[in-house]
Amino acid sequence: xQTIHQWPATLVQPVGSPLSLECTVEGTSNPNLYWxxxxxxxxxxxxxxxxxIGQISSEVxxxxxxxxxxxxxxxxxxxxxxxxDSGFYLCALLKAGGPLDTQYFGPGTRLTVL
Amino acid sequence: xQTVTQSQPEMSxxxxxTVTLSCTYDTSESDYYLFWYKQPPSRQMILVxxxxxxxxxxxxxxxxxxNFQKAAKxxxxxxxxSQLGDAAMYFCAxxxxxxxxxxxxxxxxxxxxx
Numbered sequence: 001x002q003t004i005h006q007w008p009a010t011l012v013q014p015v016g017s018p019l020s021l022e023c024t025v026e027g028t029s030n031p032n033l034y035w036x037x038x039x040x041x042x043x044x045x046x047x048x049x050x051x052x053i054g055q056i057s058s059e060v061x062x063x064x065x066x067x068x069x070x071x072x073x074x075x076x077x078x079x080x081x082x083x084x085d086s087g088f089y090l091c092a093l094l095k096a097g098g099p100l101d102t103q104y105f106g107p108g109t110r111l112t113v114l
Numbered sequence: 115x116q117t118v119t120q121s122q123p124e125m126s127x128x129x130x131x132t133v134t135l136s137c138t139y140d141t142s143e144s145d146y147y148l149f150w151y152k153q154p155p156s157r158q159m160i161l162v163x164x165x166x167x168x169x170x171x172x173x174x175x176x177x178x179x180x181n182f183q184k185a186a187k188x189x190x191x192x193x194x195x196s197q198l199g200d201a202a203m204y205f206c207a208x209x210x211x212x213x214x215x216x217x218x219x220x221x222x223x224x225x226x227x228x
Binding site: 034059090094104 | 214215219221
């Protein structure tokens with residue numbers, strides 16, 4: 001079965017600093033990958049999704065970007081963090097077709113911007 | 115655009131009792147999927163149950179079942195014989211068939227009272 005790894009698990013960064021969050025996937029190939037943000041007490045906001053290497057769709061224009069350099073790697077980045085970037089970031093995968101046609105989530109990264 | 119609405123920010127249920135969480139959605143599509151996810155205090159998102167829109171039969175998974183009313187665009191989750199471990203945030207989600215974008219509701223926090 002597929003496994004999603006995210007690191008770091010927790011991160012505290014100053015305003016204006018860069019960001020790099022990594023998501024890697026095991027046990028599947030050619031997945032669709034997603035980045036979500038969950039702000040305190042709120043639902044999941046879709047940030048980016050990717051259907052393949054180098055293919056990124058952005059859902060929310062902001063100071064974040066995403067890249068997919070390898071089939072099973074999805075990276076969320078920022079050049080300069082804002083206070084509003086604080087939240088819980090979740091990576092997810094979708095393996096379309098058959099019994100796995102459901103989205104699965106990683107353990108998440110808690111980001112605090114001070 | 116599709117939307118998902120969870121109108122109950124918080125619900126409580128006595129242990130061993132039954133509780134129903136509400137979800138309504140808006141879409142002009144005829145083929146889609148609906149999901150309920152559970153997010154316990156660990157923040158790990160766990161798929162509880164899914165429903166294909168073309169299926170008239172309501173999905174069930176052990177103590178969890180749904181009441182899918184396609185005409186009314188309603189998708190409620192019923193938890194029977196509630197257990198302390200059911201305490202979590204529950205999210206309703208939608209995805210149009212053939213697309214990769216998920217839309218989540220804002221969640222319902224379920225408290226289970228001993």
